Structures are given as structure tokens and as C-alpha cells.
Amino acid sequence: MSEGSKRRLKLWIRLLGVTRRAENDLREYLRVTHDTTLPRFDVMAALYRRREAMTMSDLSRMLLVSNGNATVVVDRLESDGLARRTPSDSDRRTVFVALTPEGLAAFESLAAGHESEVARIFARLDDGDVDVMTEILKRAEQG
Template sequence: MDSAAESLSKRRLRAWIRLLGVTRHAEAQLRDYLRREHGTTLPRFDVMAALWRRSAPVPMGELSRMLLISNGNATDVVSRLEAEGLALRTPSSEDRRTVLVALTDAGIAAFEGMAEGHEGEVDQLLGTLDGTELDTLRAILRKVSPGRDRE
């Protein structure tokens, strides 16, 4: 490998390490916020967010694929949400083997309260970036993660 390519390789590695550090810090801050302010966990928030975005019942298997988690983890989180009256599971009318899950009205209200605060936390975490920098960051991340950007 020539020195220019090696240098670029090392710079990519340093960028990856920085990206990982920023991600871990932000995730720790958000976990702490959700635990402290809402008595919940990030996985619960993520499940509720996925269900809220869809606004229609979602098959359990699809939910786990959407969140890149195991079926067992999705089932555990949904079971706890259902026990608290925040989610409801129903069998599919088309295929009895398929279970659909959706937020209840109480789940929607709870999520929307959490989401507002979550947005504020993310705003603080990224508060040093202006609009142009945010657009640039998103464009860079889109280049290394094609097909994963939902906006």
C-alpha cells in the first residue's frame, strides 16, 4: 500500500473511531434521559417509535426486522408494553400464525410525551451544529449508508 492510500486508510479508521465514540456518548445520554425523565428504556422507546411511525398494526416479525432486533427481544418489550396497557397484540385475520401489534391510545399519548423530550435531548446533543453542517453531516452519512436514510 502506498503512503497516500495508507494515510487515507488511517484517516478512515480515525473517523470510524470518532463516529463510534459520538454514537456511544449520544446513546448513553438518551438512555439516561429516558430512564430519569420517563422511567423507560431506549429499546422500549424504539419499539414505541416504530409502532407510532407506522400508525397501523405491524406484524411482530416485521417489527423485529424494522428494529434489527431478535423476535424474542421484540416479544419481550411488546409483552411489557401490553401489560401496561400501552400496546395491543391481535391475531391477523388473514393468517392466524401472524400476530399484529399496535400502540393503544394510552401508548400513543405516552410515546408522544417521550418523543417531545427525546427531540429536545437530541437537539442539545447536536446543538453546536448549524443547518448547513447538519445537511453536510447527513449527506456524508448517506454516502456510507445507502438506503438507510428515511428522510
């Protein structure tokens, strides 16, 4: 293994460590502060971004999870009055899901706290660091 490939492997391990720590911190923050879960937050975020109803299949694809996993979260959101399902007029196998007005308001509150928590997690990085890291990660994504 070359020195360059060893360094890249160490980088990969460091990226995983930072990601896992940040994700664990966010999970704990959402659980303790908002009595919710990261998967629930992710589903609400996807529905919030879209604003219009989307199929459960589209939601699952967007989140890279199974239909079953998305369904469990949407079931809970619906029972809490934060989401609603609507059957398709043209295909009875298709169900659309969207946030209710209460769901939109609840997500806006969650999102503000989430943003503040992400800022806290990465507070040791100044704006220049964030810009440089963002540019580097964009290049890495292009693989």
C-alpha cells in the same frame, strides 16, 4: 496501511465514539426523565410510524432484533396498556401489534422530549454543520 486508510479508520473510531456517547446520553435521559428504556422507545417509535397494526415478525425485522427481544418489550407495553396484540383471522400463528390510543399519546410525549434531548446533545453544531454532516453521511451510506 496508507495515510488515507489510517484517516478513514480514525474517522470510523470517532463516529463510533459520537454514536455511543449520544446513545448513552439518550438512554440515561429516557431512564431518568421518563422511567423508560431505549428499546421500549424504539418499539413504540416503530409502531407509531406505522400507525396500523403490524406483525411481530415485521416489527422485529424493522428494528433488527430477534422476535424474542421484541416480544419482551411488547409484553411490557401491553401490560401497561400502551400496546395491544390481535391474532390474525387467517393464520393463528400470526399476531399483530399496535399502539393503543394511550400508547400513541405516551409516545408523542416521549418523542417531544427525545427530540429536545437530541438537540441538546448536538447543540454545538449549527444548522450549516448539520446540513454538511447529513450530506456527507448520505454519501457514506451509499458505500
